[in-house]
Amino acid sequence: MSTASSTLQNKINPDxxxxxxxxxxxxxxxxxxxxxxxxxLALGEELLETGCHGLAMFGTTSEANSFSLQExxxxxxxxxxxxxxxxxIMIGTGCCAYxxxxxxxxxxxxxxxxxxxxxxxxxxxxxxxEGLANSFSLVIDALxxxxxxxxxYHFPALSxxxxxxxxxxxxxxxxxxxxxxxxxxxxxxxxxxxxxxAFPDLAIFPGTEHLLLDGLEHGGAGTISASAxxxxxxxxxxxxLWLQNDPDVKQQQDxxxxxxxxxxxxxxxxxxxxxTSLRLKDPDWTRLRPPMVNLTEAQSQQCLSAVQxxxxxxx
Amino acid sequence: MSTASSTLQNKINPDxxxxxxxxxxxxxxxxxxxxxxxxxLALGEELLETGCHGLAMFGTTSEANSFSLQExxxxxxxxxxxxxxxxxIMIGTGCCAYxxxxxxxxxxxxxxxxxxxxxxxxxxxxxxxEGLANSFSLVIDALxxxxxxxxxYHFPALSxxxxxxxxxxxxxxxxxxxxxxxxxxxxxxxxxxxxxxAFPDLAIFPGTEHLLLDGLEHGGAGTISASAxxxxxxxxxxxxLWLQNDPDVKQQQDxxxxxxxxxxxxxxxxxxxxxTSLRLKDPDWTRLRPPMVNLTEAQSQQCLSAVQxxxxxxx
Numbered sequence: 001m002s003t004a005s006s007t008l009q010n011k012i013n014p015d016x017x018x019x020x021x022x023x024x025x026x027x028x029x030x031x032x033x034x035x036x037x038x039x040x041l042a043l044g045e046e047l048l049e050t051g052c053h054g055l056a057m058f059g060t061t062s063e064a065n066s067f068s069l070q071e072x073x074x075x076x077x078x079x080x081x082x083x084x085x086x087x088x089i090m091i092g093t094g095c096c097a098y099x100x101x102x103x104x105x106x107x108x109x110x111x112x113x114x115x116x117x118x119x120x121x122x123x124x125x126x127x128x129x130e131g132l133a134n135s136f137s138l139v140i141d142a143l144x145x146x147x148x149x150x151x152x153y154h155f156p157a158l159s160x161x162x163x164x165x166x167x168x169x170x171x172x173x174x175x176x177x178x179x180x181x182x183x184x185x186x187x188x189x190x191x192x193x194x195x196x197x198a199f200p201d202l203a204i205f206p207g208t209e210h211l212l213l214d215g216l217e218h219g220g221a222g223t224i225s226a227s228a229x230x231x232x233x234x235x236x237x238x239x240x241l242w243l244q245n246d247p248d249v250k251q252q253q254d255x256x257x258x259x260x261x262x263x264x265x266x267x268x269x270x271x272x273x274x275x276t277s278l279r280l281k282d283p284d285w286t287r288l289r290p291p292m293v294n295l296t297e298a299q300s301q302q303c304l305s306a307v308q309x310x311x312x313x314x315x
Numbered sequence: 316m317s318t319a320s321s322t323l324q325n326k327i328n329p330d331x332x333x334x335x336x337x338x339x340x341x342x343x344x345x346x347x348x349x350x351x352x353x354x355x356l357a358l359g360e361e362l363l364e365t366g367c368h369g370l371a372m373f374g375t376t377s378e379a380n381s382f383s384l385q386e387x388x389x390x391x392x393x394x395x396x397x398x399x400x401x402x403x404i405m406i407g408t409g410c411c412a413y414x415x416x417x418x419x420x421x422x423x424x425x426x427x428x429x430x431x432x433x434x435x436x437x438x439x440x441x442x443x444x445e446g447l448a449n450s451f452s453l454v455i456d457a458l459x460x461x462x463x464x465x466x467x468y469h470f471p472a473l474s475x476x477x478x479x480x481x482x483x484x485x486x487x488x489x490x491x492x493x494x495x496x497x498x499x500x501x502x503x504x505x506x507x508x509x510x511x512x513a514f515p516d517l518a519i520f521p522g523t524e525h526l527l528l529d530g531l532e533h534g535g536a537g538t539i540s541a542s543a544x545x546x547x548x549x550x551x552x553x554x555x556l557w558l559q560n561d562p563d564v565k566q567q568q569d570x571x572x573x574x575x576x577x578x579x580x581x582x583x584x585x586x587x588x589x590x591t592s593l594r595l596k597d598p599d600w601t602r603l604r605p606p607m608v609n610l611t612e613a614q615s616q617q618c619l620s621a622v623q624x625x626x627x628x629x630x
Contacts, residue, residue, distance in 0.1 A: 033453075065411040065438035068418075096380040098605060103383075120606070123380035123437065125473055127606035135605035138348075158440055160475050161606075290413065290449035291435070291442035291476075 011243055012221065016203035017115055017149040017180035019221040020053030021212075021236045022090060023228035024061035026272055027075070029287040035067070035075050039285065041082040043229070043276075048088060051236030052228055055084070056117055058092035060158060060185070061226040061269055066289040069100055073107050086112030090224075094119030094153060098135050102142045115149045117183055117224070120167075122159040129166040133174065140175050149180035155207065156186060165198050172199075183207050183224050189214060196220055209235045210260050213253040216242050229272050230279070231259055231312065255311065262306035266299045267292070274300055275307065279314045326558055327536065331518035332430055332464040332495035334536040335368030336527075336551045337405060338543035339376035341587055342390070344602040350382070350390050354600065356397040358544070358591075363403060366551030367543055370399070371432055373407035375473060375500070376541040376584055381604040384415055388422045401427030405539075409434030409468060413450050417457045430464045432498055432539070435482075437474040444481040448489065455490050464495035470522065471501060480513050487514075498522050498539050504529060511535060524550045525575050528568040531557050542575055544587050545594070546627065549574070570626065577621035581614045582607070589615055590622065594629045 012019045025047070028039035044055050057079065058064035058072050067075075072092075080086050086108075093104035093116040105116050121127075121135045140150070152171070154163035163182060171179045182199075184192045185207030192211055195204050196218045203221035206212060212223045212235065228235050234256050241249035263271050270288055274295050277285035286294055295303060307314070327334045340362070343354035359370050372394070373379035373387050382390070387407075395401050401423075408419040408431040420431050436442075436450050455465070467486070469478035478497060486494045497514075499507045500522030507526055510519050511533045518536035521527065527538045527550065543550050549571050556564035578586050585603060589610050592600035601609055610618060622629070 060439075066413070066436065068412050068414040071412075071414065097383050097386075098381070099383040099386065121381065123473060124375075124606055128608055131606040131608040134608070138605060158438060290453060291439055291446040293443055293446040293449070 011216075013201075013203070013219065015201065016221045017151070018054060018090060018203055021051060021209075021222055021228055021232065021239055022054045022056045022205070022224040023047045023052045023232060024056040024059040024224060024226055026229045026269070026276060027062045027067070028285055029289065031284075031287075033287065033289055035071060036284070037075070037078045037082075039282075040075060041079060041084070044079055044084050045082075047229065047232050048084070051232035051234075053222070054088040054090060055079075056090045056092065056183075056224050059117055059153065059183075059224070060155060061229070061272070062092070063269065063289050063292065064092045066292075069095075069104055072104060076108060076111055076113075080111050087114050089113050090115045090117050090151065092117050092119070092153070094121070096121045096123045098138045101135075101139045105139060105143060105148075109143065109145060109148055114147070115151060115180070117151045117153050119153045119155070119159055120161045120163060122161045125160050127161065129164055129170055132161065132167050133170040136171055137174055140178055146178065148178065150178055151181040151183055151203065151205070152179065154182055154184050154186060154191075165194065168195075168199060168202070181205065181221060187211075192220070193218060208260060209238070209256050212238050212256070213242060213249060226268055226272055227256070227260055227263060230263070230275055231256060234259070258310040259307065259312050262310040262312070263303065265306055266295055266303045270295050271303050274303065275314065278304075326531075328516075328518070328534065330516065331536045332466070333369060333405060333518055336366060336524075336537055336543055336547065336554055337369045337371045337520070337539040338362045338367045338547060339371040339374040339539055339541055341544045341584070341591060342377045342382070343600055344604065346599075346602075348602065348604055350386060351599070352390070352393045352397075354597075355390060356394060356399070359394055359399050360397075362544065362547050363399070366547035366549075368537070369403040369405060370394075371405045371407065371498075371539050374432055374468065374498075374539070375470060376544070376587070377407065378584060378604050378607065379407045381607075384410075384419055387419060391423060391426055391428075395426050402429050404428050405430045405432050405466065407432050407434070407468070409436070411436045411438045413453045416450075416454045420454060420458060420463075424458065424460060424463055429462070430466060430495070432466045432468050434468045434470070434474055435476045435478060437476045440475050442476065444479055444485055447476065447482050448485040451486055452489055455493055461493060463493065465493055466496040466498055466518065466520070467494065469497055469499050469501060469506075473500075480509065483510075483514060483517070496520065496536060502526075507535070508533060523575060524553070524571050527553050527571070528557060528564060541583055541587055542571070542578060545578070545590055546571065546574055573625040574622065574627050577625040577627070578618065580621055581610055581618045585610045586614075586618050589618065590629065593619075
């Protein structure tokens, strides 16, 4: 390795289980709402070729919780059989019931995945950190695999169950390096900053590329962001420019901030599927599982005007 | 039927799919946290003998969302094989993923159940009434059974997804009498009253016996309340005294209010399991699945003092 590239590498903690730009893969559907294997594989391959370091499958953006365990396992198997390197897939496996989390996580290990992105059990609210930790521990103990890595998924607006510093501390004490990072989808820089300061050994991924550069400058690992389905190359460019100490990074961060703001005016997953259908000239891409619904005509117009004003080229 | 009993019957709408006092069955566990079939069946039988009209299995109090689908189906099968009339079991079948809801609900029909108590898909928040209705409709259409009845489960503090009057209206328009009622676990009389006024044909069950008498006097169907695991006879007495136009009903309602207030000072399911373990002199009854944890020593003492002050006899 040259001195130059060593210097670049050293900007990211080499012990992070993962780093860079990860896309929480949108899940295309057939008319009967079963997942569409062909379109799924095509998008996954495209995102890896056009900027993403990896794919986060079956998080919020993949409509994971609208699919049964069997469906999620079948989708992962299809991606791996289709040739996507399972080391580039971070799989969402955190369920309300720990036996389900064990089953999904073990399956992903069997498929060759090296990391899971785990929601806490999210039905019961106001649980203690100890109680939440006990649920993760039942999963980790059942896996009995000290090579596998877990990223904790903090998305309090949807799960209603925060991943607190207290919970992370308990889990690190119990399980050491198996607890390897966190995705912070609070959208709140003060929370991300708190995690970065408190846990410098953990790979912390802001859940929005708004916070990519701020995160990187404070030891963050990159971003796992829904928008990476739409603008992987643009988001990746921020990461690469930062690695190269290129001052243009700020301007590029401003550009992706503009796109992000434009798509945030309407519901995220329906918006991304709508824009993907335009980009790929494929109306079937707009299908969603309930409880999500498609954008209204007015929302579609609003969204399209906003992304065009932000300079996004959908051709 | 005598004139007297006809008069009594007429106090409850005869078209309600269910009425009276239903216990959301606590779920006992073995040391390995698998459900304990023997203790489960024993408690279910006891509750039906000592006051409950029926059992609501696999709602919040049963720790339903901490069990896999397979576990929930096995528990129901054990109850039915053990001799509990499936018509007296209202089963919780509302999952985040509609294929899971279809599977659980069809299984309960196959076991002879006549009603399900369904949560909305509860991961994604701020969904439209139409989107939520679409999820229920996919289940109802798949069942294709106009005899089966669904009660909608409103528990916004845990699910984060309210069952709104708008949603009920859409579902009644689409599915008529299949949408037969609702459990209102908001604990908010103004919400229960709104549902009773807006949907006089629906069997509305307040989720706490605090509101039993108020509910009955405004056309409510009874109550489905966690405390029925502990004081089924006392809660039933309110229902029976009300049916009999007995003025002592108010005093009895005051008594059960006191017990309810006493057990509400500590987390509900751990509290009920603790008190059940005392009542049955069976320490194994305290086991819980994560993310729940047992009461601390201080909480146990607080709880015990409170219920004793409320006049509860645990011997």
